Amino acid sequence: MKRFNSLILALALVMSLAAPVYASENRVAADPAAPVERGEVLQTLYEREGQPMVIQSVAFEDAAGTWYANAAVWAKGAGVVNGDGNGLLDGGRTVTRAELAAMLCRYARYKGMDFTAAQNTNILSYDDAFTTPSWAMEGFQFALANGLLAEKTEGGRVLLAADGKVTRAELAEALERFDSMADPLSLWTNDAAAKNELLAYLKVITDEGSKGFIPAEDRIAVFDLDGTLFCETDPNYFDYTLLKYRVLEDPDYKDKASDFEKEVANKIKEQNETGKSFAGLEVDHGKAVASAFAGMTLKEFNDYIQAFKQQAMPSYDGMLRGEGWYRPMLQVVELLKANDFTVYVVSGTDRLIVRGIADNSPLGLPNRQIIGSDELLVASHQGDEDGLKYTFTDQDELLLGGEFLIKNLKTNKVTVIAQEIGQQPVLSFGNSTGDSSMAEYVTSGNRYPSLAFMLCCDDTVRENGSESKAQKMFDLCEEFDWVPISMKNDWTTIYGEGVTKK
Numbered sequence: 299m300k301r302f303n304s305l306i307l308a309l310a311l312v313m314s315l316a317a318p319v320y321a322s323e324n325r326v327a328a329d330p331a332a333p334v335e336r337g338e339v340l341q342t343l344y345e346r347e348g349q350p351m352v353i354q355s356v357a358f359e360d361a362a363g364t365w366y367a368n369a370a371v372w373a374k375g376a377g378v379v380n381g382d383g384n385g386l387l388d389g390g391r392t393v394t395r396a397e398l399a400a401m402l403c404r405y406a407r408y409k410g411m412d413f414t415a416a417q418n419t420n421i422l423s424y425d426d427a428f429t430t431p432s433w434a435m436e437g438f439q440f441a442l443a444n445g446l447l448a449e450k451t452e453g454g455r456v457l458l459a460a461d462g463k464v465t466r467a468e469l470a471e472a473l474e475r476f477d478s479m480a481d482p483l484s485l486w487t488n489d490a491a492a493k494n495e496l497l498a499y500l501k502v503i504t505d506e507g508s509k510g511f512i513p514a515e516d517r518i519a520v521f522d523l524d525g526t527l528f529c530e531t532d533p534n535y536f537d538y539t540l541l542k543y544r545v546l547e548d549p550d551y552k553d554k555a556s557d558f559e560k561e562v563a564n565k566i567k568e569q570n571e572t573g574k575s576f577a578g579l580e581v582d583h584g585k586a587v588a589s590a591f592a593g594m595t596l597k598e599f600n601d602y603i604q605a606f607k608q609q610a611m612p613s614y615d616g617m618l619r620g621e622g623w624y625r626p627m628l629q630v631v632e633l634l635k636a637n638d639f640t641v642y643v644v645s646g647t648d649r650l651i652v653r654g655i656a657d658n659s660p661l662g663l664p665n666r667q668i669i670g671s672d673e674l675l676v677a678s679h680q681g682d683e684d685g686l687k688y689t690f691t692d693q694d695e696l697l698l699g700g701e702f703l704i705k706n707l708k709t710n711k712v713t714v715i716a717q718e719i720g721q722q723p724v725l726s727f728g729n730s731t732g733d734s735s736m737a738e739y740v741t742s743g744n745r746y747p748s749l750a751f752m753l754c755c756d757d758t759v760r761e762n763g764s765e766s767k768a769q770k771m772f773d774l775c776e777e778f779d780w781v782p783i784s785m786k787n788d789w790t791t792i793y794g795e796g797v798t799k800k
Contacts, residue, residue, distance in 0.1 A: 337389025
């Protein structure tokens with residue numbers, strides 16, 4: 299099928315709720331690291347319910363007359379909070395992880411949500427489980443199973459950390475994930491055509507009684523990285539800015555850089571400043587990356603990338619280079635995984651750099667599912683000997699060999715999918731003409747219903763977008779029957795609360 303049958307789409311009923319922004323949650327943007335109070339949690343949940351009228355005037359003696367008094371009355375009636383047993387709420391105290399877990403668990407029960415996932419969480423496997431209050435156990439099961447709270451580690455121990463304090467940013471993250479339980483694409487607008495088409499598609503291909511059913515082993519989705527999952531230009535691709543930093547700014551390397559590396563880095567610098575294009579820069583950049591990091595072990599290269607990720611984003615407040623994930627697209631990845639898809643990243647960026655970007659990130663994919671442009675790897679004691687003649691020993695480790703092999707763009711994306719995945723995917727997500735071949739490969743002659751989505755960078759307020767480039771992609775989507783995604787109109791956020799474009 300060239301594209302998912304529109305009749306099937308029309309017959310599939312998709313109901314979803316958009317996630318509004320709540321007044322008390324706006325505090326996160328002002329000070330995301332500040333501790334969140336118990337009363338603030340209740341007020342946030344109360345606002346989520348539309349601040350229903352309450353009849354009882356006082357639920358807890360110490361909550362009377364406070365700004366969250368009505369929220370406290372509602373929360374007690376809804377079973378979200380019980381107080382301290384002495385008629386007190388202690389709403390001005392910082393909420394603990396155990397208390398937040400319990401509140402969210404009870405709130406979910408109040409809303410009639412599914413608790414199935416929580417039943418499979420082995421809470422006793424945590425090192426501090428037996429010192430955690432019994433009243434907190436169900437809440438922790440629920441919160442950890444659904445990713446509302448992250449486990450803590452300390453000295454090799456994995457902890458629930460029941461008494462740990464919760465920040466406003468952690469509350470915002472928990473609530474975002476809570477929304478995803480009810481609406482897996484909660485960061486998408488209610489009328490986003492791409493959202494509703496994807497949900498309708500999943501409804502059909504997971505229905506064993508449907509003619510469009512796809513067995514789980516054949517549910518494969520491929521995603522581009524830059525401009526599809528991750529910030530594409532600030533002011534350029536992550537791997538371009540990484541090379542520029544290495545060659546022109548890194549005090550430990552800039553004086554060692556070759557003339558070729560400097561030439562490429564200065565072209566990137568000029569491109570960043572003027573927008574000028576340079577023919578062949580994609581391949582030259584790949585060659586310069588290979589040579590500029592030659593001799594590093596895989597760990598050393600990844601450590602270098604992790605350090606670079608800690609630099610501030612030039613065009614944004616509240617975001618580091620490694621945090622530029624499109625949160626609505628991360629929801630798509632999670633939704634597909636929940637529907638038994640195997641998800642691959644197929645990027646034009648160097649494979650090892652993509653793995654470095656994804657390492658310690660919310661993407662949650664193993665390295666084996668990350669494909670990119672390639673450079674030569676060699677054994678540390680191999681020297682100039684050919685790999686067909688040299689035998690790897692227990693004294694060896696892999697090093698970057700200094701030779702660029704292939705740029706994974708356009709038709710090269712198709713061939714690498716065939717080589718590494720070994721079968722035709724059914725979903726493709728991209729954003730540029732470099733992804734066109736992948737989109738056509740996925741949707742041409744497929745034995746299963748298939749779709750290709752293309753992001754259109756039309757948001758110039760929250761993102762470094764370009765309306766002219768976006769329009770070209772909208773036009774291509776119309777021509778090739780791809781599904782367009784409007785960053786401006788389809789997403790309620792791009793990078794999450796607390797991130798603003800300068």
